[in-house]
Every structure is written in C-alpha cells, then in structure tokens.
Amino acid sequence: MEAEFVRWLRERIAPSPLVFPGIGDDAAIVTTPRGHCVVSSDMLMDGVDFHLLECGPWAAGRKSLAVNLSDLAAMAARPLAALVSLALPRDGGAAIGRGLYEGLLELADHFGVAIAGGDTNSWSGPLVISVTVLGEQTGQGPLLRSGGRVGDDILLTGAVGGSLLGRHLSFRPRVQEAILLNDRYALHAGIDISDGLSLDLARLAEESQCGAEIDLEQIPVSEDARRLATADGRSALDHALADGEDFELLLAVAPETAARILADQPLDVPVSRIGRLVAERGLWQSSAQAGRAPLSPAGYEHQFQ
Amino acid sequence: MEAEFVRWLRERIAPSPLVFPGIGDDAAIVTTPRGHCVVSSDMLMDGVDFHLLECGPWAAGRKSLAVNLSDLAAMAARPLAALVSLALPRDGGAAIGRGLYEGLLELADHFGVAIAGGDTNSWSGPLVISVTVLGEQTGQGPLLRSGGRVGDDILLTGAVGGSLLGRHLSFRPRVQEAILLNDRYALHAGIDISDGLSLDLARLAEESQCGAEIDLEQIPVSEDARRLATADGRSALDHALADGEDFELLLAVAPETAARILADQPLDVPVSRIGRLVAERGLWQSSAQAGRAPLSPAGYEHQFQ
Numbered sequence: 185m186e187a188e189f190v191r192w193l194r195e196r197i198a199p200s201p202l203v204f205p206g207i208g209d210d211a212a213i214v215t216t217p218r219g220h221c222v223v224s225s226d227m228l229m230d231g232v233d234f235h236l237l238e239c240g241p242w243a244a245g246r247k248s249l250a251v252n253l254s255d256l257a258a259m260a261a262r263p264l265a266a267l268v269s270l271a272l273p274r275d276g277g278a279a280i281g282r283g284l285y286e287g288l289l290e291l292a293d294h295f296g297v298a299i300a301g302g303d304t305n306s307w308s309g310p311l312v313i314s315v316t317v318l319g320e321q322t323g324q325g326p327l328l329r330s331g332g333r334v335g336d337d338i339l340l341t342g343a344v345g346g347s348l349l350g351r352h353l354s355f356r357p358r359v360q361e362a363i364l365l366n367d368r369y370a371l372h373a374g375i376d377i378s379d380g381l382s383l384d385l386a387r388l389a390e391e392s393q394c395g396a397e398i399d400l401e402q403i404p405v406s407e408d409a410r411r412l413a414t415a416d417g418r419s420a421l422d423h424a425l426a427d428g429e430d431f432e433l434l435l436a437v438a439p440e441t442a443a444r445i446l447a448d449q450p451l452d453v454p455v456s457r458i459g460r461l462v463a464e465r466g467l468w469q470s471s472a473q474a475g476r477a478p479l480s481p482a483g484y485e486h487q488f489q
Numbered sequence: 490m491e492a493e494f495v496r497w498l499r500e501r502i503a504p505s506p507l508v509f510p511g512i513g514d515d516a517a518i519v520t521t522p523r524g525h526c527v528v529s530s531d532m533l534m535d536g537v538d539f540h541l542l543e544c545g546p547w548a549a550g551r552k553s554l555a556v557n558l559s560d561l562a563a564m565a566a567r568p569l570a571a572l573v574s575l576a577l578p579r580d581g582g583a584a585i586g587r588g589l590y591e592g593l594l595e596l597a598d599h600f601g602v603a604i605a606g607g608d609t610n611s612w613s614g615p616l617v618i619s620v621t622v623l624g625e626q627t628g629q630g631p632l633l634r635s636g637g638r639v640g641d642d643i644l645l646t647g648a649v650g651g652s653l654l655g656r657h658l659s660f661r662p663r664v665q666e667a668i669l670l671n672d673r674y675a676l677h678a679g680i681d682i683s684d685g686l687s688l689d690l691a692r693l694a695e696e697s698q699c700g701a702e703i704d705l706e707q708i709p710v711s712e713d714a715r716r717l718a719t720a721d722g723r724s725a726l727d728h729a730l731a732d733g734e735d736f737e738l739l740l741a742v743a744p745e746t747a748a749r750i751l752a753d754q755p756l757d758v759p760v761s762r763i764g765r766l767v768a769e770r771g772l773w774q775s776s777a778q779a780g781r782a783p784l785s786p787a788g789y790e791h792q793f794q
Contacts, residue, residue, distance in 0.1 A: 189586055189587075189609055193590065193609075200570070202569055202603045207604060207605070211606065212605040214570045216526050216623070216625045219521060219526070220521075221623070225619070225621055226574070226608045227575070227608045227617070229610060229614065231612065231614075232612050264521055265505070265507055267530040267621055269532035270532070271532060272791075276794070277794065278793055281494055285498065285501065298508045299505075300512070301530060302530050303530050303531045307536065307537050314530070314532055314574045314619035316528075319521075320521045486609065486610050486611040487611055488577050488582025
C-alpha cells in the first residue's frame with residue numbers, strides 16, 4: 185500500500201535542516217548556502233498515467249510537465265526550470281522522444297520554464313517520463329498542506345470529476361492562479377487535486393491535524409462528471425469526489441478571507457466554497473437532505489505489496 | 490540514436506539565462522532570483538542499469554543515487570539533497586521499495602544528502618528509479634566539459650575497465666575528490682566516466698572544441714579489466730577504453746597544474762596522466778610501439794530509432 189510505504193519512508197528518513205517541510209507535501213523547499221529553491225518530482229508511466237497508443241507522445245509529454253507544475257502551484261511557487269528523464273521504448277523511441285518533448289516544451293514555453301537537463305534512455309519496456317521542476321517561493325511564502333486551522337473555509341478552483349474524458353491530459357496547471365491568490369490573500373494551506381477531491385482533502389486535513397467537512401451541495405461538479413455518470417451509472421457527485429486528476433487547487437483560508445475571495449472572484453476560473461476544517465478528525469459530508477455523516481476518502485492510490 | 494537525439498534536443502531547446510551551461514553537460518546550474526543550485530537527473534531501469542534479480546534492491550537503490558552524485562562530482566559540486574521517483578513492480582513492490590531506499594539512504598547519509606521528496610508509483614512493468622540531485626558550487630566554480638584548452642594534460646582518478654564484475658554497483662562517487670581538487674588546483678574541465686573512457690573523453694574534447702590524444706601505455710587498467718579479458722578474449726586495454734560505469738573523474742588541466750597534482754597525489758586514489766588535449770579534432774591514440782593513430786570512441790550509448 186502506497187500510504188503505508190510513505191509512512192515507513194517518513195519514519196526512516198531523518199528530518200534535515202536543509203529541507204522543508206520534508207517528504208509528503210506536494211513540493212519541498214531546499215535551502216542551500218547560496219539560496220533556496222522549491223522542488224518537486226513526478227513520474228508518469230505508459231499504461232498508468234496515460235495510454236501512449238491512445239493519446240500519443242505529445243499529450244503524454246505535456247502531461248508529464250503539467251502535473252509537476254501543478255505540484256508547484258499547490259505550494260504557490262513560481263516554476264523556473266525542469267529536468268526531464270526518459271525511458272524510451274527501443275522501437276520508435278526517437279519519434280516518441282521528439283513528440284513528447286514538443287508537447288512538454290509548448291507548456292514550458294508558456295510558463296517560462298527552462299529545461300535544465302535530464303537523461304534520455306532506451307529499453308525494452310514501456311515509456312516512462314520522470315520530470316523534476318524547480319521554482320521559487322512567491323507572495324507570502326510557500327503554501328503547505330499543514331497550515332490549515334480549525335474553522336478555515338475550504339475553497340476550490342474550477343469544477344471536478346470526469347477528468348478521464350480528456351481533461352487529465354489537457355488541463356492547465358493553476359500556476360498563475362495560485363501565485364495571484366498567494367500574493368493578494370492570506371492563504372493557510374493548499375494542495376492540488378491529483379488523486380481525488382475527497383482523498384486529497386483528507387490529506388490536507390490530516391497534515392493540518394484536524395478534520396474536514398464537505399458540503400456536498402456546494403461541490404462544483406464538472407460536465408465531464410455528469411457525462412461519465414450517464415455512461416457508467418455511478419453518480420456525478422461520486423465522480424467529483426473520487427476521480428482525481430482534476431489538478432484544481434484546494435485551499436484552506438480563514439472565513440473572512442474566503443468571503444473576500446468569493447466576492448472578488450479574482451481568477452478566470454470560478455472559486456467555490458465547498459466546506460470547512462473541523463476539530464473532529466476524519467472526513468465528513470453534510471447535506472441539507474441527509475445531515476452530517478462520515479465520508480470515506482476515495483481516489484487513486486498506487487497498489488503494491 | 491542517442492547522440493542524434495541529444496543534438497536535436499539542443500537545437501530545439503532555446504538557451505535560457507537561468508540555466509548554465511545548458512543541456513548536455515553532467516549537471517546544470519539553475520539561477521533563481523534567490524540564489525542558485527546545481528542539478529542533475531539520472532534514471533535507472535531494471536535490465537539495463539542493473540539486474541534486480543541478481544543484485545537485489547539494496548544495490549540498485551545505492552547505484553541510483555551514486556550515479557547522480559558522480560554527475561555532481563563531475564562538476565565539482567557538493568551534493569545537498571535528492572528527489573527519488575520510483576516505478577515499483579506491483580508484486581513485491583513494497584519490499585523492493587524498502588530495500589532500495591535502505592541502499593540509497595546509506596549513501597545519502599554518508600554524503601550528508603537530504604531526501605527532499607519524490608514520487609512512489611506502482612505498475613506492471615520492471616523497476617525504474619529516477620533520482621534528481623541538488624548541490625552547490627564549490628571552490629573555483631563549476632567544472633564544465635567545455636573548459637578544456639589545447640595543450641592541457643588529461644588526468645584520470647583510479648583505474649578503469651571491467652566494472653561489470655561488480656564495481657558498477659559498489660563504486661564510491663568521487664565527490665570529495667572533485668571538491669578537494671577544485672579547491673586546491675585550477676582545473677579547466679571535467680567529466681565522469683559513465684559510458685566509457687574513450688567515449689566520455691571524446692565528449693569532453695568535443696565540448697572543449699579540440700581533440701584528445703590518449704597515451705595507451707599510461708592508462709591505469711583495473712584488475713577487473715584483466716580478469717574480464719581473460720574470460721572473454723578481448724584485451725584488458727579495450728575494456729579499459731570502452732567498458733564504462735567506472736565513475737572515475739577525467740580532468741583537463743594545464744601541464745604545470747598536472748605536474749603539481751601528480752607530484753602531490755592529494756587523493757586516497759591514484760591520479761594518472763593519460764594524455765592531452767590537441768588542436769586536431771577527434772580522438773587519437775599513441776603508443777611507443779605503434780605511434781599515433783585515430784581512435785574510435787567506444788562505450789555505452791542508448792540505442793533507439
């Protein structure tokens with residue numbers, strides 16, 4: 185189990201004064217004698233994070249950078265550079281490599297991200313893309329998962345669910361949105377939705393040592409979630425809560441700050457209030473109809489034993 | 490072909506004022522508004538860089554960090570932190586993950602490297618380990634491949650060839666050696682031998698816009714190379730020139746500096762003079778017996794088409 189492995193890792197790896205906040209957040213701040221930078225790594229594999237035969241190398245390459253930029257956005261960091269390591273299939277590897285770099289570089293150019301290096305390999309296995317991004321802190325410092333406080337409102341950018349219909353490849357990481365919000369408002373905590381709204385919110389709450397309550401009626405359910413629900417019989421709300429790969433921002437902010445953000449609506453994408461952090465640990469759902477009840481965090485977790 | 494792909498990449502990727510010297514060196518210096526850091530990434534795959542069933546996860550994990558530290562050593566950078574991304578086989582992934590982290594962390598602890606994060610995944614494919622290291626410049630600044638000058642002597646740490654007999658897993662990256670040399674002497678250029686002495690020397694010479702001549706009799710041929718030669722019928726010298734994964738340092742320095750280093754022998758490992766940079770492009774071999782002749786760079790290159 186992934187969660188168990190990460191727990192083991194956190195116990196095994198001694199905290200370092202050079203690294204803040206340590207492993208388990210979306211990114212880390214590394215302090216060097218001559219400065220600091222914010223870093224994050226994500227690895228994408230054919231058959232897991234994309235299906236190369238279906239989406240092609242351009243979309244796979246673009247996604248491999250986009251998910252990393254989303255991790256920096258979760259910390260409200262400004263991306264500066266990226267390293268790209270590839271395991272290319274021996275057959276067709278050159279064309280796949282060029283195609284994926286074209287997709288990756290279009291996004292890199294858009295966000296002013298320089299390619300600082302990497303490693304190009306070939307093998308008999310499927311395509312693997314590992315990207316590391318480097319960035320700098322912005323505004324009022326890095327946004328952590330652990331900064332949430334009981335009573336904070338939970339805000340969400342955009343709409344969620346059904347990303348599998350295409351948005352998981354084409355999404356725009358919320359880099360500018362996070363920087364703008366972190367510059368103008370006092371944000372307490374943040375995370376990007378990579379594995380599922382309910383799962384990632386549970387992680388933010390756990391790191392902030394509190395619980396979280398979601399107002400089910402307030403969740404902005406995407407059109408994709410509704411389409412997928414029609415096709416597979418699960419509810420659109422289920423898709424919104426558990427699908428993942430929305431790469432929207434979940435933020436914890438004081439209620440008065442939340443009210444200002446909601447009134448200002450300072451982004452191109454809508455910001456919604458979907459719940460609050462509560463003293464009672466765990467994840468909770470509430471609705472006018474059914475009242476308050478526990479909610480099981482659901483989403484994507486890597487399975488291994 | 491790997492070399493062709495890297496050429497394509499260098500043409501496609503515009504130079505950035507934030508990144509020096511750009512892709513193609515062992516590591517890069519990324520300048521942020523608040524400082525700078527030296528970064529490098531290397532990806533290792535089961536069946537290519539190690540054979541998991543033979544070496545086990547501990548050795549694979551150790552090697553995945555060691556090769557990255559060697560890249561920083563090639564720049565005479567001091568390592569500070571690492572990010573570790575894994576594609577674990579679904580079956581046995583937890584034990585493999587723990588084992589490889591134990592190997593990796595022993596080396597990290599030895600060199601004072603903090604783990605700053607990463608990404609743990611599982612899939613149905615073979616083990617892939619991607620590591621990114623961050624470091625800081627030392628001494629008289631970063632050692633580049635491009636700093637060599639015609640007339641420079643070429644120095645080599647240790648002995649080379651036959652690393653496949655075990656040294657490719659157990660080698661100690663020349664981190665302290667590079668920092669000490671860069672601190673005490675004026676080094677012009679450097680590279681670590683990852684793919685083969687002749688191939689990596691040809692790369693250094695090409696980046697330095699000159700040629701290189703190797704004195705065949707001066708190459709410190711390892712015991713491993715001799716043992717492998719006995720077994721496979723190729724000469725020990727061939728193994729020394731082309732085997733790769735020695736992870737020794739190749740340095741270009743002015744002859745007077747070389748003389749001082751050779752006289753001082755300031756490292757725990759011997760330093761040898763094996764040749765010089767020459768005006769005529771390409772790679773050359775010379776020996777008392779056969780005189781001077783072209784030498785084809787040989788070593789490991791990833792094959793894909």
